[in-house]
Amino acid sequence: MAKSATDLMQDILVAATLDAFMALKKSSGGLPNALVRDLNAVHANTTLADLPAEVQSAITASVRDAFSRLLKEGYTVAPSRGTTPPPAPRSPTPPPRPRSKSGPPTVETRRPRAPIKPKAR
Secondary structure (H helix, E strand, C coil), rough: CCCCHHHHHHHHHHHHHHHHHHHHHHHHCCCCCHHHHHHHHHHCCCHHHHHHHHHHHHHHHHHHHHHHHHHHHCCCCCCCCCCCCCCCCCCCCCCCCCCCCCCCCCCCCCCCCCCCCCCEE
């Protein structure tokens, strides 16, 4: 039975996460204090270059394995073609104009025409 894309991606992400944890443990040399220090160094803005070399290589291998597994399962992996996002839906009425707080709202009118002179008889 073929796995759904969701199940496959969950398996790939769990395997990649476990590989990264094991690499982090390996990089600490089995020392609990070093492991805690390395874990505390990871935060939301951590980049691949900030991680220990073992973790970097584990992530690189996990990415390669993920693409290979996706291809093996029959999914297509292709580079993005740079498609443009769909246009934003148009609202049926124009948005209201901001009103100034210093007085009544302004009303835009056309420039008045010059008065029409009656023709001479």
